[in-house]
Amino acid sequence: MIKLIEKIEGEATLDFNFKDEKIEFVDIKFNSTRGIENILKGKNALDALVINPRVCGICGHAHLIATVKALESCYDDLKISKKAEIIRELTLNFELIHNHFKWFYLTLFPLFGFKQEVLKASYASQIMGKAIATFGGQYPHTSYAIVGGVVCEVTSMDIVKINSYIDETIKFFERNVIDVDVEKFILCDNVEMALKSKGDLAKILQIIYEKEWVELGKSYDRFIVFGKNSYFKSGKSHKTRISKNLPYEYVKEEQNKSSFAKNVSFKDKYYEVGPLSRAMLKRIPLIKDAHRRYGDSILSRILARVCEIAQLLNHSKSLLKELDLSEASYIEPQIDISKVSASGVGAVEAARGSLIHKVSLEEGIIKNYEIITPTQWNLAGGSRENQGISQKAMVGLKDEKIAELVFKTFDVCSVCTTH
Numbered sequence: 001m002i003k004l005i006e007k008i009e010g011e012a013t014l015d016f017n018f019k020d021e022k023i024e025f026v027d028i029k030f031n032s033t034r035g036i037e038n039i040l041k042g043k044n045a046l047d048a049l050v051i052n053p054r055v056c057g058i059c060g061h062a063h064l065i066a067t068v069k070a071l072e073s074c075y076d077d078l079k080i081s082k083k084a085e086i087i088r089e090l091t092l093n094f095e096l097i098h099n100h101f102k103w104f105y106l107t108l109f110p111l112f113g114f115k116q117e118v119l120k121a122s123y124a125s126q127i128m129g130k131a132i133a134t135f136g137g138q139y140p141h142t143s144y145a146i147v148g149g150v151v152c153e154v155t156s157m158d159i160v161k162i163n164s165y166i167d168e169t170i171k172f173f174e175r176n177v178i179d180v181d182v183e184k185f186i187l188c189d190n191v192e193m194a195l196k197s198k199g200d201l202a203k204i205l206q207i208i209y210e211k212e213w214v215e216l217g218k219s220y221d222r223f224i225v226f227g228k229n230s231y232f233k234s235g236k237s238h239k240t241r242i243s244k245n246l247p248y249e250y251v252k253e254e255q256n257k258s259s260f261a262k263n264v265s266f267k268d269k270y271y272e273v274g275p276l277s278r279a280m281l282k283r284i285p286l287i288k289d290a291h292r293r294y295g296d297s298i299l300s301r302i303l304a305r306v307c308e309i310a311q312l313l314n315h316s317k318s319l320l321k322e323l324d325l326s327e328a329s330y331i332e333p334q335i336d337i338s339k340v341s342a343s344g345v346g347a348v349e350a351a352r353g354s355l356i357h358k359v360s361l362e363e364g365i366i367k368n369y370e371i372i373t374p375t376q377w378n379l380a381g382g383s384r385e386n387q388g389i390s391q392k393a394m395v396g397l398k399d400e401k402i403a404e405l406v407f408k409t410f411d412v413c414s415v416c417t418t419h
Helices: 036-040 047-054 062-073 084-113 118-136 156-177 181-189 190-194 200-210 275-282 285-294 298-322 375-376 389-394 400-408
Strands: 002-005 012-019 021-031 222-225 235-238 242-244 252-257 259-266 343-349 354-362 365-372
Touching: 002 252, 012 285, 021 259, 021 389, 021 400, 036 275, 036 365, 047 062, 047 354, 062 084, 062 354, 084 118, 084 156, 084 190, 084 200, 084 285, 084 365, 084 400, 118 156, 156 181, 156 200, 156 298, 181 298, 181 389, 190 200, 190 285, 190 298, 222 275, 222 354, 235 275, 252 354, 252 365, 259 375, 275 285, 275 298, 275 354, 285 298, 354 375, 375 389
Parallel strands: none
Antiparallel strands: 002 012, 012 021, 222 235, 235 242, 252 259, 343 354, 354 365
16 A cells, blocks of 8 residues: 655655555655755855755755854864854754744644644744844855854844743743643653643643553664754664764665665664654653653654753753853864865754765865765665664554554655755
8 A cells, every 4th residue: 555645844655565454564765856965066165055955944954054064074173163153053953943843733733633733833933933043144044154153243132032032932832832831841750740731742642642552653762863062962872772982984875776765774773863862862851751661652752852842942041141242253264165175074963863964075176965864864765674763663553544643753854855
């Protein structure tokens, strides 16, 4: 049975194979591509800062930051001010929060029988869009981050505006999603406490319990995080065993004969990326409790993504306090990029998980560019003997509608993946 999956930021088809009335294997196919990596070849290195944010309309800022990090890693002694690092991290946080709200109210809510809450999704996400634009000048497709820093000069009034945007989003989140004080929610270490509220999150969790879906959507229980900043920690874990060593040479990208999306693995194993992986690496108390009870199920995955909204809003307020406006926003590189011949890698955490950009330069001209997206990690089209993360999560289910729910908890981004 072949099912077209839409409303996933693009399209994909799932070819379900049943045995004894249960899903035995799912062939995941992405049927289009835009060839961004080929377009970049032969271009000036700085052109990537304008082209790459167009890879995706919903996480374009993550592509910008991954691009600038990849180009900066081509230098041996480049200096970036703490001010520029904080501003970049803040705008990335805002884009993650922007995406989390949209996923929750536009994608997830209807899957549990509720109407699509367009106004709730757009209210919160447009505030975060304004916050990004305060620093970046426009959103989406901003190009304000450049090699050496950022082009914006932040004022005290900008800080007041950003604080106001964060406070407004926290109030919306408390009033609608969790129905408790956000600081109390961050300290929560028990799933039952999250169930007791009258917020929209609890409505979904209660349905998961009522329908006995708490074990639904389990995969390999393997997690990986490449992006690292003042909040996220890089590393990989299998169940609860954590390793910090992640050499990029073990990241392998392979063509998939039946899909335009390439498979990605680390040391030949598939790993889940995204909010649940990040929460496992950071040992967030509430998610640790969910994982201890229900493993890498849809319940843990949904809870981790909502919990990350609270964590990032709270952390962003702390970051704003560290911003020293007297520091330089931009420090000019000692070598012009037109004279640089080197290779570099940049990794950031996007809403759906780790995003990796790799670049090779020859006298400032792009000789090769490789983009590895979160959806490639979570939706790798493995074989029957070695299935990808989401393929494994759907095996054993009896109903393709339930399988679609599991599939969408990974929040697939087709346009990003078929770059």
